[in-house]
Amino acid sequence: MGKKRSGAGLTGPQQAAKFLGVSVLSGVVLAGIAIPGAGALGLAAKGTVEGFDEIPANLKTPPLSQRTTILDAEGGLIATVYSRDRQVVPLTAISPYMQKAIVAIEDSRFYEHGAVDLKGILRAANRNAQEGGAAQGASTLTQQYVKNVFVEEAGDDESKVREAQEKSLGRKVRELKYSIQVEEEVGKKKILENYLNITYFGQQAYGIESAAQRYFSKPAKDLTLDESALLAGVVQSPSRFDPVNDAQEAMKRRNVVLQRMADMKDISQAEADEAKKKPVTLKVTRPKNGCITAVKGAGFFCDYVRNTFLTDPVFGKTREERAKLWNQGGLTVRTTLDPQSQESVNESIKDHVNQDDKVATAVTLVQPGTGRVLAMGQSKPYGFGKNETQINFSVDKRMGGSSFGFPTGSTFKPFVAAAALEKGVPAGKTYPSPHDMEYPSPVETCGDKPWVNTSHDRVENESESERGPYGMQDAMAKSVNTYFVEMISENGLCPVTEMTTKLGVVPADGTKLPEVPAIALGTEGMSPLTMANAYATFANRGVHCTPVALESITDSHGKALAVPKSQCDRVMSEKTADTINTLLLGVVDSGTGTAAGLTDRQNAGKTGTTDSRYNAWFVGYTPNMAGATWVGSGGSKQVSMENITIGGQYYDKVYGGGLPGPIWKQAVTGALSGREAPNFTTVSIVDGGLPTGGGRPSTNPNPTPNKPGKPNKPGKPGGDNKPGGRAGGQTAAGATGGSTPPNPFPDIPLDPGVIGGPEGQ
Numbered sequence: 001m002g003k004k005r006s007g008a009g010l011t012g013p014q015q016a017a018k019f020l021g022v023s024v025l026s027g028v029v030l031a032g033i034a035i036p037g038a039g040a041l042g043l044a045a046k047g048t049v050e051g052f053d054e055i056p057a058n059l060k061t062p063p064l065s066q067r068t069t070i071l072d073a074e075g076g077l078i079a080t081v082y083s084r085d086r087q088v089v090p091l092t093a094i095s096p097y098m099q100k101a102i103v104a105i106e107d108s109r110f111y112e113h114g115a116v117d118l119k120g121i122l123r124a125a126n127r128n129a130q131e132g133g134a135a136q137g138a139s140t141l142t143q144q145y146v147k148n149v150f151v152e153e154a155g156d157d158e159s160k161v162r163e164a165q166e167k168s169l170g171r172k173v174r175e176l177k178y179s180i181q182v183e184e185e186v187g188k189k190k191i192l193e194n195y196l197n198i199t200y201f202g203q204q205a206y207g208i209e210s211a212a213q214r215y216f217s218k219p220a221k222d223l224t225l226d227e228s229a230l231l232a233g234v235v236q237s238p239s240r241f242d243p244v245n246d247a248q249e250a251m252k253r254r255n256v257v258l259q260r261m262a263d264m265k266d267i268s269q270a271e272a273d274e275a276k277k278k279p280v281t282l283k284v285t286r287p288k289n290g291c292i293t294a295v296k297g298a299g300f301f302c303d304y305v306r307n308t309f310l311t312d313p314v315f316g317k318t319r320e321e322r323a324k325l326w327n328q329g330g331l332t333v334r335t336t337l338d339p340q341s342q343e344s345v346n347e348s349i350k351d352h353v354n355q356d357d358k359v360a361t362a363v364t365l366v367q368p369g370t371g372r373v374l375a376m377g378q379s380k381p382y383g384f385g386k387n388e389t390q391i392n393f394s395v396d397k398r399m400g401g402s403s404f405g406f407p408t409g410s411t412f413k414p415f416v417a418a419a420a421l422e423k424g425v426p427a428g429k430t431y432p433s434p435h436d437m438e439y440p441s442p443v444e445t446c447g448d449k450p451w452v453n454t455s456h457d458r459v460e461n462e463s464e465s466e467r468g469p470y471g472m473q474d475a476m477a478k479s480v481n482t483y484f485v486e487m488i489s490e491n492g493l494c495p496v497t498e499m500t501t502k503l504g505v506v507p508a509d510g511t512k513l514p515e516v517p518a519i520a521l522g523t524e525g526m527s528p529l530t531m532a533n534a535y536a537t538f539a540n541r542g543v544h545c546t547p548v549a550l551e552s553i554t555d556s557h558g559k560a561l562a563v564p565k566s567q568c569d570r571v572m573s574e575k576t577a578d579t580i581n582t583l584l585l586g587v588v589d590s591g592t593g594t595a596a597g598l599t600d601r602q603n604a605g606k607t608g609t610t611d612s613r614y615n616a617w618f619v620g621y622t623p624n625m626a627g628a629t630w631v632g633s634g635g636s637k638q639v640s641m642e643n644i645t646i647g648g649q650y651y652d653k654v655y656g657g658g659l660p661g662p663i664w665k666q667a668v669t670g671a672l673s674g675r676e677a678p679n680f681t682t683v684s685i686v687d688g689g690l691p692t693g694g695g696r697p698s699t700n701p702n703p704t705p706n707k708p709g710k711p712n713k714p715g716k717p718g719g720d721n722k723p724g725g726r727a728g729g730q731t732a733a734g735a736t737g738g739s740t741p742p743n744p745f746p747d748i749p750l751d752p753g754v755i756g757g758p759e760g761q
Helices: 012-034 096-106 118-131 141-154 158-165 169-185 188-198 208-216 225-234 247-263 269-276 299-311 319-328 339-352 409-423 472-478 481-491 494-502 517-521 528-539 574-590 660-671
Strands: 068-071 077-081 332-335 360-366 373-378 436-438 458-460 543-545 550-554 568-570 604-609 615-622 625-632 642-646 649-653
Touching: 077 299, 096 141, 096 188, 096 225, 096 247, 141 169, 141 188, 169 188, 188 208, 208 225, 225 247, 225 269, 247 269, 299 319, 299 332, 299 373, 299 550, 339 360, 339 373, 339 660, 360 528, 360 660, 373 660, 409 472, 409 481, 409 494, 409 517, 409 528, 409 574, 409 604, 409 615, 436 481, 458 481, 472 481, 472 574, 481 494, 481 517, 528 543, 528 574, 528 604, 528 615, 528 625, 574 604, 604 660, 615 660, 625 660
Parallel strands: 068 332
Antiparallel strands: 068 077, 332 550, 360 373, 360 625, 436 458, 543 568, 604 615, 615 625, 642 649
């Protein structure tokens, strides 16, 4: 064993001898490569180094990870995302000063030696011996480039990164062989270009272009002499020579680089001296990464785009493959987001619901016939701070949404009607529709076992004045609970679940829709995107198109990638869709959704409010736009929307038509401003019977004044044409006092407060 100094490692001469031994060995290896017949050199002593000839001959260079740019439908920037902030540029787009500076300080004999600089090795060994340490290395730019390739290939795998950077003879020898290959195949200019694009310059900047933008807010081609020297000096130790955190240390290192450039005759001594006098002057552009940086309130749409990429097999067979492609970046992603629609959604949300309110709202707009997602926004912004969230209320759980979605109330009833119409039930079908009744049973399901009301559970309408018989048109306009329970009970549950499956109406948690009659009242949690896209099928006269967010994608070389296309299929007849459109026109003309009626074009839709007013909805559409607005509790704690202030406006009770309706109206009005206004194809409906009881008033008798300080904004009614009363679909015992009603289906797990709704919607 070598003699050691007390309390230290090997002596200076011993360290020099060790380093020199490695250097000589490397030289012999090179000789073995240069002289045929030298053969393998047995370098795998003790298993630490592979036989040189056994090392694979080809260095596989992975594509460099770069930033990905996400654009809206018109090419406007939404966000920039990246695993590593890098923009690859050619050598011609890099300042000549920068090229000379990096060569001067990192490998001054770069253009004179081959893959390995033997003079540099001997010089380093001599210097280290004199200084009694390992102060100077001997890696060439080519070797450093090869090492960075291994680091890049390791990605975020910490163990592979450590392996790529380990200080071992084995790694050095592998670098040597690959460096020889690179020198032979690529050439000096390309090696320099690759090195400047791959190396890390600190402050999350990979490659010279991102570094120039980060520190000086300019492209690499415009870097001056002193700026180039500063960045070249950072490479050796990005943390130590970080000019943002230690300008003095960075300046010292910069001046070393400048002097080295003068010594190498890259610049004159006078130029170096003048540049040394300049202070370190930065114009820092802070790192901006991820959907949190999205503009136009599109953070959640950005997140939806990312999740679409990570979950769609068109981008790779496994999630790991898709994630690797996404993290590699360099993509330009053009999306379906319509800037006019997004701006209108943002404005409407801001005018009606505040970020710090106890409840939240989410609005999603889609285009019938194409499935294009046009806008997506919510009142609690994308982020990590107070009153911010990373949960996208507009989408299902698997796409970054809430765990269970939100019960939809009576916005589910059109699906029940569509299933009945497809089965042949006439549009004028009348049911007795009493004020309250037991759930009829047995009810056919898709299986052999029917649903049976073993507990004698009951359903009721909101007001005692709502007593039938009712026909379909009046029942839809007034949202009569007992009518739709009778309809689903008579026609069976299977036609409804089959219809919702074809419409893409699947609970947000990914489970199956339960086969129980209470689904007619919107007991299951859905996402706004699901509801908007389903209603778009009515607008598209029965053809359902799956939602899409991606218009096109090109990679870093400008090559187009395949993107998922909307799948459009007819799921109901034109007659059925036209009938539903006619029914839902009545909802906004004279029913519960009058507050959502547009003034410049036809629109249809349906209101919905769940028990205890935990959730309120309006889902509506025109022939060329469909949208869903949800208002409710975004967190784990359910908030009853009674005697509550939202958006600075007091509400005694929130209804689907009273808050979601006006939000939807303002959002869609702005989104469609200046655009065509086609009409629906309607049908004539003659109900088989007329209601004998008194209906609800068709206009709001107590309009709410405009919010103070916001002139020329539409007022927000405090209810949607219903004065209040018992919650539909619950037992009489649970209808008073605001208490949570008992679960009418003990064998079906239901969240408290999702049965029926305070207006039966």
